[in-house]
Structures are given as C-alpha cells and as structure tokens.
Amino acid sequence: MTMRSTTIVVVTALAVLSAGPARAQELIPLREAYARIPLPKPAAKAVTAVANQNHSASGVLKDGVLTLALDIVTAKWRAESDSEPEVPILAFAEPGATPQTPGPMIRVPVGTEVHLTLHNRSDSSLVIGGLRRGPNATDDTVNVAAAATREVRYRLTKAGTWYYWGAFKGTKSEDRLWLDSQLNGAIVVDAPGASTRDHVLVLGEWVYVYETRRQKFEDAMVINGRAFPHTERLVFPQGDSVRFRIINTMPFTHPMHLHGFYYRIEERNGKAIPPGRRMLTNTDLVSPEGSEVFSFLPTTPGNWLFHCHFAFHVDDAVSLVGSPADSAAAAAQAHSEHPSREHSMRGLVMRIQVTPAPGYVATSTANARKIKLLVQTQPNRLPGDVPAIGFIEQKGDSVPPRNMVTLPGPVLELVRGKPVAITVKNNLDVPTAVHWHGLEIESYPDGVPNWSGMGDKVFSQIAPGDSFVAEFTPPRAGTFPYHSHLTDRTQIGSGMYGAIIVTDKPRDLAHDHLIVAGGGGPVIDPSTESPFGLVNGRRSPPALHLIAGDVHRLRIVTLHPDWEVTYTLRNDSTVARWRAVAKDGADIPAALATKRPAYVVMGPGETADFEFQPMVPGEWRVDVSTVGGWHISLPVIVGPRPKMSPK
C-alpha cells in the first residue's frame, strides 16, 4: 500500500482513512467532514470543461506517427449535475476545442511515435508527466512554464494502460488537490491485433482542503469526469463479453467491486498478465496511480453496479452537493446533516444494464430452503457504548429478542445449486437493504435499492417494519460476504455484515475456519485509538483451534467499510507460510496457488481462502490491522492430533 507523500502537509481525511500516513489523532469525527465550507470560485475568463467518456482517441495518426497538440487552460467544471456547484480546474484541451476532464485520450498501436505539442495557457508553471513508460517513469517529466509551448517527440514502445498528468511545477502527481487535480488523460497502447472494443474508465478526485488541522474539505470523486449518479450508464447485451480499463489517478487504492459477475484481470499497472496467472475476482484493490484491465461476461440480464467498496468513496463525503457558495452559508450549514445523506450513493459508482437475450428464463428457485434474518439494533453493544446494527437469525417460530444482534451476522451455510429464500425483516427505524456480495444470482435479489431488478420489477429499499424475500440459487462453492447496501458507513460500520459459505458438502469445522473482520462502530472520537474494528465480532476474539499435522482451510472475509485490512499469521519469531487457494469465492489459478508467507492485504468486500498446515503443536496468532487504525490479534492454538480411539 502506497501512502500519500509525507512531504505534503495537507492530507485529506479520505486519504487518511483509506491509505494515508494516519496517526490516530489525525482521524476526525466524520460529522466534521460534513461541515461544509465555501468552494473556490472559477475565474471570470474560465471556459467550461466537459466530461470525457474516452470513447475515441485524439490526435492524428498517420504512417506510425501520432500528431497531437494539447493546451492547458483555465476552466470551470461541474462534477455532478448542471445545477450542482461549479469549481475551478485546469484542463487539457485540443487547440480550439472544449476542455475535457479527463483530458483527450492517447490511444495508439505499440511502436507509434508521438509528436506532442504542449501549450500552457494558464498562469501557472506546470510539470507534465506519465507520457511514456520506462525505468524512470516517475522522473520522466516535462516542465512547461506559464504561457510557454513545448514540443516533445517520443516512441511508445510498450503496450499497456496508464495516464499522463499535469501538476504545479515542483510538485508530483500525488500532491495534487483541486486546481490541478483534473489534469489527467488516459493512455492506451495496444498490442498488435488487440481488440480496441473496451471501456476506458479514469478515476479522479477533486479535493479542496479548507483548514488543515481539522481537515475540513470539499471533495468530488469522479469516473471519466462525472460523479454518480451522473456517470455514464453502460448497456450491454447478455452474453457479450466486456472489457474495462480502469485508471486510478489518485494516490490511494480503491477496492472496485462488480455486482453479478466475476472478472478476469488481464493487465495490472500497465503490465500484461500471462493467461495462466489471471485472477478471477469480483472485488479488487486498484493500486494508487495504477491501472487494471479486465474482462467479464454479463451472463445474467438486469441492473448491476460497478463501484468502489470504500463506503466514504460512494457517499456524500465525495459529493459537492450542498456545498455553500460563501462563508455565511457555510456557517449556517456547518452542523446540519446533509439532506440526501441517508438515501443515495455518490462518487465512484457506475450503472450497468444487461439486456436479456431472447427467451431468457430466470433460474428457478422452487422448493427453496427458508432462512429468516432480522435486522435490528442492540444498544451499547459496540466500544464507546455505541449501538450495534446487525443481523440475527430467527429459527422456527421463536422470535429472538428485539434488542439483540449477532456480530458478525450469522454464517449463512448454503449448498451449491440449492435454492434459498432469505427473508430479511427490517426492525430498524430507518430503511435498509442487503447485498449478497459476489454471488452470481439474478439482479432482483441483489439488493441495490431502486436499481436491482429488470424492467418493472425493481427492488426498493426495505422500509422500517417491512420485509424482503431474497430468492436465489448460489452457483459456485466459496466464501462470500453479505452486508447492508444502504448508508454503508453507518450500517456496515455498526455491524451489519456476515459471511456466506457455499459448499458441496457440510463443512468439517475442525479443519475449516472463518475469520471475519469488519466494522465495529462508526468513527466517534478522533483521540480514541481503535474503536472501529472487530474480528469475529470481538475486539478480543476467541482462539481458533487447529490440529498439528493436518491441513486447515482459513476463510477470511474483509468487510470494514473504511479500511484496508492486513492479516499476518505468525508467532513471536516467525511469519507462517500458507497456500492461497481462493479469492472472492473463486478458486485461484494453479500457477498462483502457491505456498507463500502468510500475509495478505484486503479491501472491503474481498474474501480469501488459505490452507495452513501447522506441523507441530504451538501458539500462533493472526495479526489483523489497519494503517494507523485498529489492531486485533486472533489467537490460533495448534494442539496435538487427538489419539485414535481403539475400534
């Protein structure tokens, strides 16, 4: 995990929570993040920049030479709808054309020579980088003084996906905050014969930090220059394969999650992955300032999402909606709740619609096994006497106490190919929704409020006192999470998550162990060291018991809404070795199913299965920790194999 540069004083709270050089005291109460501040105003001479969906390449390609001119201009831009706040940016533009964010895409066959003219029409001296990939790529930059023109010629010799960027002179791409933050443009260099039928998605952030010590900020996170719900809506026919090229221009990771389908990662950070080593996944951490190229087959029609799984990258923390135009308005709003906070996703989200093939028939869920989950609160359950929000299973007719939850939620043990009907009863006084993360099921039970489903049959949120029956047939054996899909930071953060284990035969609990790390309460006090995380529902979780000499499966489910989580299986002197066997419920390719040091970093929504064979009795532990946040140790006690009883 790469951190934001420690040379800059200003670190956004978002970056602190995701990957920043956080000390505990730098964490702020999230309500402070909502105290709105006045936005900077665009200059009078600024022209309006438009969102660039990267549908076409720019410049003129002739005889192996791309001729391209890029101006850098002072612009104004709306990250959200045309009625939402307009903010100042610098933007790339082809001469005489409308400026764009992200800038014009450079897309050429490998070996193309580029003749690039850069003309800086802004008042600031800038540095442009990322134009080519090489051993010293980060230092391979061009300075362009204010009003100056520079010509550069170079050859793109390696196929891959990355981006060019601009920043104020003397700074680096990771230092950018707001004015220079949208100086990004996709670069795709295609291998000979490669298909260009794909979608290039550039993830960006505009962040205006008002006061560094309290870290008040206004922030927008965008995909191709627009924030959800104004991102492009993608429509694919069922059964027609799709390729995404994800480019992350931010200096921290994003756990990108695709609903409904697995994708296979073909390229990471500009490097192609050989076919035998391509992971099948549905949630993956895109590297800071990195890229990922993957393909998927939309086999099931309906409405789906592709989104970041950090809760605060898909909620109002990354929206300018409601940002005040002046400081008087800011003062008036300073302590008010954001009006839309409870209801909508924002930021790094895209809608995907898959149109049904003729004659499509949904998978039957006849004779489904019935499960009933209640969603409720339990007062004072979490550290700091905070109420938990979570699940509890109702078995038969005996209704569990109304003020009790199970942390994490009950393990849902499902059988591959066998339908279930899970009734979710909402005993909260606010709406909720439940997502069965990673399961390749029909759209309607997928759990995204006002979106999951098809045609007229669309899931709405589960109102207080109401129930929803999610009927589906899990097609794949593996380890999965389930969790709230509404106001994630509050509901997942307070305990509304659990594990689904799909198997072909009952689990051997002596050799099959579950580790669930998730939210343990929303952020309440910046000075508290680690109130936020739970492992198997506890801050001091009970030990796992293993048998020496036997092979054990450890299933890890990561569902903390705000943190990347690191797991290390070790004792005081040694990090153990384990074999990776599955990720996100899918078996990993044989070439990658190797023994390795027992260490893994996971983002929210990811699962991973490992095999561990301790040879002798002893004590181990799984250290579960986050950067600058909480740390929890899970004891692992290896005992001798029980003596066989005589026949």
Ligand SMILES: [Cu+2]
């Ligand atoms: Cu994110």
